Amino acid sequence: xxxxxxxxxxxxxxxxxxxxxxxxxxxxxxxxxxxxxxxxxxxxxxxxxxxxxxxxxxxxxxxxxxxxxxxxxxxxxxxxxxxxxxxxxxxxxxxxxxxxxxxxxxxxxx
Amino acid sequence: xxxxxxxxxxxxxxxxxxxxxxxxxxxxxxxxxxxxxxxxxxxxxxxxxxxxxxxxxxxxxxxxxxxxxxxxxxxxxxxxxxxxxxxxxxxxxxxxxxxxxxxxxxxxxxx
Numbered sequence: 001x002x003x004x005x006x007x008x009x010x011x012x013x014x015x016x017x018x019x020x021x022x023x024x025x026x027x028x029x030x031x032x033x034x035x036x037x038x039x040x041x042x043x044x045x046x047x048x049x050x051x052x053x054x055x056x057x058x059x060x061x062x063x064x065x066x067x068x069x070x071x072x073x074x075x076x077x078x079x080x081x082x083x084x085x086x087x088x089x090x091x092x093x094x095x096x097x098x099x100x101x102x103x104x105x106x107x108x109x110x
Numbered sequence: 111x112x113x114x115x116x117x118x119x120x121x122x123x124x125x126x127x128x129x130x131x132x133x134x135x136x137x138x139x140x141x142x143x144x145x146x147x148x149x150x151x152x153x154x155x156x157x158x159x160x161x162x163x164x165x166x167x168x169x170x171x172x173x174x175x176x177x178x179x180x181x182x183x184x185x186x187x188x189x190x191x192x193x194x195x196x197x198x199x200x201x202x203x204x205x206x207x208x209x210x211x212x213x214x215x216x217x218x219x220x221x
Contacts, residue, residue, distance in 0.1 A: 100154075
């Protein structure tokens with residue numbers, strides 16, 4: 001089993017739609033969680049950290065469920081510019097080791 | 111402020127050739143990483159360096175060596191390239207604010 005697993009995608013949604021991605025992780029001792037965004041043929045960039053109480057940044061909401069070991073990302077009012085691959089990232093315990101999920105591709109169409 | 115700079119951006123090698131990917135960061139970060147990214151596999155950790163003078167294996171270290179030359183630089187070496195090492199390689203450094211900053215990537219093709 002992979003340490004970090006994501007919805008395979010791709011998600012094809014119209015502009016204005018709400019879309020949600022899930023990610024599960026296997027190491028219950030994981031300490032920190034993040035969502036990164038990667039545009040085609042570019043490097044990943046931090047979208048947002050995921051806090052225990054859940055957090056929101058504009059149209060983006062991240063949630064963490066430690067008991068079930070999953071995190072989620074909700075995007076409201078999708079824009080064409082949201083088209084990208086979204087990577088779930090989990091930081092392990094003890095040292096700064098970050099494990100990436102395979103990514104979920106989102107395509108927003110007019 | 112350049113962030114993380116890696117070179118070369120593109121490289122084509124023949125099987126058995128060697129090469130070194132260079133990475134430098136100017137953010138005074140302690141931790142640095144090398145990942146490879148293949149279609150459908152996501153980013154996989156090759157090696158990381160928690161601080162100057164230390165290196166540790168990640169998920170897929172076979173066929174690679176690394177050097178943490180100083181706090182700024184972390185290089186990745188392929189001693190004898192194989193077609194299975196065709197990939198996009200990303201160097202990254204990690205801030206105390208838990209932000210991983212990536213270089214622009216190096217596309218390597220091994221024929």
